[in-house]
Amino acid sequence: MKIIDAKVIVSCPGRNFVTLKLLTDAGLYGIGDATLNGRELAVVSYLQDHVAPCLIGRDAQQIEDIWQYLYRGAYWRKGPVTMTAIAAVDTALWDIKAKAAGMPLYQLLGGKSRRGVMVYGHANGEDIEQTVEQVGNYIDMGYKAIRAQCGVPDLPSTYGVSKDKMFYEPAAAALPAENLWSTEKYLNHIPSLFEKLRQTFGPEPHLLHDAHHRLTPIEAARLGKALEPYCLFWLEDAVTAENQAGFRIVRQHTTTPLAVGEVFSTVWDCKQLLEEQLIDYIRATVVHAGGITHLRRIADLASLHHVRTGCHGATDLSPVSMGAALHFDLWVPNFGIQEYMRHTQMTDEVFPHNYTFKDGYLHVGEEPGHGVDIDEKLAAKYPYQRAYLPVNRLHDGTLYNW
Ligand code: GCO
Numbered sequence: 069m070k071i072i073d074a075k076v077i078v079s080c081p082g083r084n085f086v087t088l089k090l091l092t093d094a095g096l097y098g099i100g101d102a103t104l105n106g107r108e109l110a111v112v113s114y115l116q117d118h119v120a121p122c123l124i125g126r127d128a129q130q131i132e133d134i135w136q137y138l139y140r141g142a143y144w145r146k147g148p149v150t151m152t153a154i155a156a157v158d159t160a161l162w163d164i165k166a167k168a169a170g171m172p173l174y175q176l177l178g179g180k181s182r183r184g185v186m187v188y189g190h191a192n193g194e195d196i197e198q199t200v201e202q203v204g205n206y207i208d209m210g211y212k213a214i215r216a217q218c219g220v221p222d223l224p225s226t227y228g229v230s231k232d233k234m235f236y237e238p239a240a241a242a243l244p245a246e247n248l249w250s251t252e253k254y255l256n257h258i259p260s261l262f263e264k265l266r267q268t269f270g271p272e273p274h275l276l277h278d279a280h281h282r283l284t285p286i287e288a289a290r291l292g293k294a295l296e297p298y299c300l301f302w303l304e305d306a307v308t309a310e311n312q313a314g315f316r317i318v319r320q321h322t323t324t325p326l327a328v329g330e331v332f333s334t335v336w337d338c339k340q341l342l343e344e345q346l347i348d349y350i351r352a353t354v355v356h357a358g359g360i361t362h363l364r365r366i367a368d369l370a371s372l373h374h375v376r377t378g379c380h381g382a383t384d385l386s387p388v389s390m391g392a393a394l395h396f397d398l399w400v401p402n403f404g405i406q407e408y409m410r411h412t413q414m415t416d417e418v419f420p421h422n423y424t425f426k427d428g429y430l431h432v433g434e435e436p437g438h439g440v441d442i443d444e445k446l447a448a449k450y451p452y453q454r455a456y457l458p459v460n461r462l463h464d465g466t467l468y469n470w
Pocket residue numbers: 105238278280330381382383384407457
């Protein structure tokens with residue numbers, strides 16, 4: 069079964085998405101997500117100019133060989149642009165293989181390890197009261213797990229807090245917005261949010277929080293300790309992880325479970341974190357970590373060290389990523405949780421899909437493949453719009469982590 073065409077489709081139904089469609093001479097096609105928030109066109113060029121010419125004529129069934137060809141064969145390894153491009157090819161090839169086999173993708177991976185995929189939603193508010201109300205809404209919708217983010221007094225905008233409560237979207241179609249950040253104000257405020265959440269909702273709902281790489285290891289340790297009485301499911305991205313050894317300090321001080329890795333692109337980004345058991349959940353996902361083929365290797369290493377998966381699932385990952393991740397989640401033995409931010413109706417229409425939400429779980433359909441398609445005609449109606457994530461500065465103007 070030969071690959072005869074590789075189409076890169078850019079569409080902006082409210083936000084930018086890059087999609088790869090691989091077509092074969094057997095009449096089957098596969099779809100992969102290639103979206104890298106704020107750097108979308110770099111992946112488009114990587115795919116169109118450098119990858120597509122090498123794919124034409126290759127056997128679409130040789131997923132592993134093609135993966136190695138694109139990773140080892142490129143000489144320049146790793147990095148988010150490369151690994152997102154490889155992920156798109158890999159996801160499309162798994163889609164084709166599953167369609168050829170007449171099976172939903174999870175069957176090819178080894179079948180279901182669970183009945184459904186537990187997901188967490190995003191509740192956020194400008195203050196504690198509003199956030200508590202939003203968490204309540206998610207509980208009413210049936211969610212078992214909710215991430216809670218809250219505005220910080222005296223900071224005009226805070227990561228994770230949006231005007232539109234259901235569809236949080238941090239990228240904006242302009243040059244990067246500049247936000248103000250104060251770790252001191254944040255650390256003084258956040259524990260009271262979780263105190264209030266536990267008082268209101270009791271011990272049952274899983275509560276999560278994302279510190280979005282804003283803390284140093286010792287600050288993260290302080291936050292983890294302060295949150296211990298409220299038994300979080302996880303504290304996410306407390307510290308940037310370029311220096312993996314930095315997590316040792318956090319780990320030594322707190323029993324709050326730690327999650328990290330939405331920006332990781334290979335197993336090398338988390339090798340030490342996993343081998344030293346410095347984290348509890350690995351956030352790498354299909355689209356940014358080299359596709360199903362590589363994510364499986366990360367999950368296998370994680371499982372040796374008691375680390376479970378918690379795939380990134382923000383709205384800047386297209387429904388194609390979500391569909392593929394759900395098949396992965398259904399199979400992976402050391403599954404933890406899946407992030408699920410709902411896409412807008414406009415996005416859902418461009419990407420028809422068969423996954424459905426019920427009682428806090430997502431379920432995939434039984435159609436062959438990963439179950440997500442692209443409506444190319446509709447996609448063409450929404451041309452690319454340059455957009456960026458914000459940047460952060462401290463009070464004195466120093467550029468900080470966003
Ligand atoms: C999350 C993330 C996102 C990211 C976004 C950046 O936990 O969902 O932190 O909100 O900011 O995916 O591209």
